[in-house]
Amino acid sequence: RIDEQRCEFPLPLKSQLLEIGADLPLVLPSKLGGYWIDPPLEKLRNVSPTSSQHGLDPESYDIMERDGEAKIYHEFFRSRYHHSFIAVDPSLGPLVLSVCLEEEENKLRVILRMKECSLHGTFSLSLFTNMPSAVELAKRLSDKVTVSKFDVVSYLKAPDLITAFDEHRVSSNFKFGVLYQREGQFTEEDILSNNKESEKFREFLSILGDTVQLQGFTGFRGGLDVCHGQTGNEAVFTSFNGREIMFHVATKLPYTEADPQQLQRKRHIGNDIVALVYQEGQTPFLCDVIKSHFLHCFVVVRRGSICLEHVNMYKVSVTAREDVPPFGPVIPDPPLFTDRSQLREFLLTKLINAEIACYKAEQFSRLELRTRSSLLESLHNELFSRSRCMMGDPSVAAAPPSESTRGPSEGSGGFIENFK
């Protein structure tokens, strides 16, 4: 279906569009630097009339995984016969090792969970004369392991705890801010104070998702109030390739007359990691105009000014803090969309990948490491005491279930919310 909608622009339109290259840029760098902009400004000014329409094929849009190996335990261990082992390594701290014998293939599948990361490997049994010990396997995965003995996990619900740990970064839920920037609006206050949604802005929102009533909403709510209307009456929501996305649309969040900062709006959008900026007019978006410790990336979309009324045209640009690595899909060259569904595929994929790329930025990766390290310690301790109980050791009383190793609950946007 999407393929059919793809077509070369008719030549007269193409030359008109290329005029836009001379417009004001969508994004301007901040004076302090610290952001990258894509497409780069110099390129934007020199769009070659011979450039081709590449980057418009939604088939080539890959959604990134925040933790590609997180589900290995679930897939290859969880319900099968396997063993997990725990130890506190003198230098590495808590270790949780899982080993499964894949008899048909005569190999061992091993996951070693350390504070820094998890390592995964498979070893042919023919490498060993006897069944290798947990210590041997851990050392094969990391030569930093120095511990000489592991304890066996015997708690029957250990697979639930281990899965929750492994998948603590996995979420199919996303929330993004949506800012509405009108002509001449340069400041955060300007942008957050908009209340009226133009017809064109509403049309754009309909590309992102459906406008839903928050009262009684049962999908992913992204921190919005679905009971008492304290975060407005409606929001924009969509399902996309198995993910649920809630948009914090500035104009739909409560407006407070006496508050120039619009904290009721800032509270949600300022806690998002990625926001979308919709521009009507030629006013550029300043990379650091919205003050937030969380926001690391903005996907900017400008409604084009075209003479031919019946063609909607959107120009896109992305800016992110310098420590956010690049992410796909590639912005088409020229950075223009006329097809609604192409634009939707591009924007949603770009937004999701933006968030996942942002987690690699220093601030989040440090936070992730701290979270991971504390969850691993909880996991180790719970497995230890529960296994002791399981063996019947009367010296250990049953520990209450640890909240920290539970999976993310509905309404959570991931680990970030646990640390706010």
Next chain:
Amino acid sequence: RIDEQRCEFPLPLKSQLLEIGADLPLVLPSKLGGYWIDPPLEKLRNVSPTSSQHGLDPESYDIMERDGEAKIYHEFFRSRYHHSFIAVDPSLGPLVLSVCLEEEENKLRVILRMKECSLHGTFSLSLFTNMPSAVELAKRLSDKVTVSKFDVVSYLKAPDLITAFDEHRVSSNFKFGVLYQREGQFTEEDILSNNKESEKFREFLSILGDTVQLQGFTGFRGGLDVCHGQTGNEAVFTSFNGREIMFHVATKLPYTEADPQQLQRKRHIGNDIVALVYQEGQTPFLCDVIKSHFLHCFVVVRRGSICLEHVNMYKVSVTAREDVPPFGPVIPDPPLFTDRSQLREFLLTKLINAEIACYKAEQFSRLELRTRSSLLESLHNELFSRSRCMMGDPSVAAAPPSESTRGPSEGSGGFIENFK
């Protein structure tokens, strides 16, 4: 098919058959006693002309299981996530406990292996406030358990060892002796010395199974030599409801001119637990005529003498040592078969069930207990040392694989052969 072949005898034949009630009995009790005979002799002499043909329906023939619970571990634990625990109880000796959490049904499935027997149970998780310990579960299954702590098994091949133990009595292979008793043959020497097989005997053998060449035979060989012909050239073999049955037919085993005991024949038949006696003539079989520590039961079949040449008629009787419990299928009343396939179903089921019933006789049950107890100890010790190795404990060297916990190999008729 079998149903179609069942039919009421035509009346003239029925009255002729009933005359046989006056023949000499198939089996005579020994002077020393110690055997039961079915049908009882007094009954045989008083077959009522109004008796019905019951016991002839193969649909009602149930093959007994030697150990009905042996496959529970294989079915409910082996490939799933579960834990096994070991301990040496002060009074019960080695214990091997397996516990599996059946999450969908919110229950624990537990097997406790003790020297005497295995106990199996399921417990709803709602019975417990916390996950119950191995000790708690073991005590729920047997109040004789007094141990206060179990060790966890962490050896990845433990399920293989545990399955081998649980199923050490399970075999789909059976071997039975077949004795050929002609008119006037009263002694073991007489019976074992027959070399010529009559047409009728061969016809009877064809009901039991196929005459196969032993050289290169690949089915269950029941201890016969399939390479060098040292146990004769052919034997009778059949497959029956997933079981493989090898018959040690006396006349097909090697005959030794100078040996009145025919040890080459006795060696195999005397090591069987059940033998079939085929009688041509009216000479009764004496319960204890064949001297053997193993043979506990004889299924005796006499070719009937009927005037109507085209109807084959077989009369059956069973004798067994007094400590062999009764077993099905019930012998029809009158104890006569005219249909080949009915007779086959009856005899094969009766032979298999006879063997399984014989294991309950004192001699075998004592032997089984000794075997079980020694296998359980091996299992415990191997699980213990291998689990220690698995944890990386350097104080325990890798133990060589224990032969005693291996499953029965092809060619074995069960545990008996390990103890000869």
